[in-house]
Amino acid sequence: xxxxxxxxxxxxxxxxxxxxDREGRLYHYFREGETFKRALDGSLHLRYxxxxxxxxxxxxxxxxxxxxxxxxxxxxxxxxxxxxxEVLRWTPEGLLDPTPYRRAYAWPISILPxxxxxxxxxxxxxGCTWNRCAFCSFYQDRPFQKRGPEAFREHIQAVLALLxxxxxxxxxxxxxxxxxxxxxxxxxxxxxxxxxxxPGEPVMGFLDLFTGLKxxxxxxxxxxxxxxxxxxxxxxxxxxxxxxxLQKPGHPKEALPLVRTLKRAGxxxxxxxxxxxxxxxxxxxxxxxxxxxxxxxxxxxxxxVYLSPFQEDPHTPYARLGLPPLEDLEGExxxxxxxxxxxxxxxxRYDIREFLY
Numbered sequence: 542x543x544x545x546x547x548x549x550x551x552x553x554x555x556x557x558x559x560x561x562d563r564e565g566r567l568y569h570y571f572r573e574g575e576t577f578k579r580a581l582d583g584s585l586h587l588r589y590x591x592x593x594x595x596x597x598x599x600x601x602x603x604x605x606x607x608x609x610x611x612x613x614x615x616x617x618x619x620x621x622x623x624x625x626x627e628v629l630r631w632t633p634e635g636l637l638d639p640t641p642y643r644r645a646y647a648w649p650i651s652i653l654p655x656x657x658x659x660x661x662x663x664x665x666x667x668g669c670t671w672n673r674c675a676f677c678s679f680y681q682d683r684p685f686q687k688r689g690p691e692a693f694r695e696h697i698q699a700v701l702a703l704l705x706x707x708x709x710x711x712x713x714x715x716x717x718x719x720x721x722x723x724x725x726x727x728x729x730x731x732x733x734x735x736x737x738x739x740p741g742e743p744v745m746g747f748l749d750l751f752t753g754l755k756x757x758x759x760x761x762x763x764x765x766x767x768x769x770x771x772x773x774x775x776x777x778x779x780x781x782x783x784x785x786x787l788q789k790p791g792h793p794k795e796a797l798p799l800v801r802t803l804k805r806a807g808x809x810x811x812x813x814x815x816x817x818x819x820x821x822x823x824x825x826x827x828x829x830x831x832x833x834x835x836x837x838x839x840x841x842x843x844x845x846v847y848l849s850p851f852q853e854d855p856h857t858p859y860a861r862l863g864l865p866p867l868e869d870l871e872g873e874x875x876x877x878x879x880x881x882x883x884x885x886x887x888x889x890r891y892d893i894r895e896f897l898y
Contacts, residue, residue, distance in 0.1 A: 565627030669719030779834035
């Protein structure tokens, strides 16, 4: 059975389901318990269960084999003439080729919040203004730089060329990289350009506590007028000694005035906490003080609290601390979810291993 949606072409073949964007590129392929997803850079990623959930990026030859299989299924079963033309103009090699992606993005997209996975990412900046958190390796491969307005315009045009009609799958604009909302006046022409190219689309972005507190309430209202709708705060923990250990600037309590200001400006907020960070030595204080802080934040039904199961990167300063990890991270996550729901907060899982752009 073929489903011809405005934003996608879907083939349902019993134990196999294939989804293509309107450029005809594979987006998703389900095959007998295995889920393949193609990233915009052409790489193919597999999700499957082997006791627990597992993930891997396929080697190029493996990816080419799956792409050949998918195109053969499309040729055999896709009947609509226009959609056949969209899909079958691709070759396996064309689907794998990262060149179009690299024309649009000078650096990889390192991470997004889960509700922004299908946004259009625009790199107003590259890197992170701080980039010294002990646990983070997302931006170690690049310096912090901001684009000029003309370079940003060219970037937008390159991204639109990459997406083509695949843009129909996407909702909203995420202003990257790690802390693009830290910019002051240079942010304004970026938002004007976003509004001109993506009229009516909500804009989202990351923000750190330290930078956010330096902005006047009128600043956030101004950004809201230009399309900003949601701000994501990497709070990580409500326990100040643990935050200091993580080498993240600021104090958890600084989230209180910042969130109040953002809410008064009409913005929604995504608060991110890392469950399991600090391991067993910090477990109780991290849980207790994070929940106490959340109970004070003026969060409403339009806001999110993301719980991120902590993944220790062996190449970070955090790993060298040697903190013993929690024995049951999934059980700890469930305890956090129950506690958040008891507070009337909307909780979601934010597993960085699931991210794919």
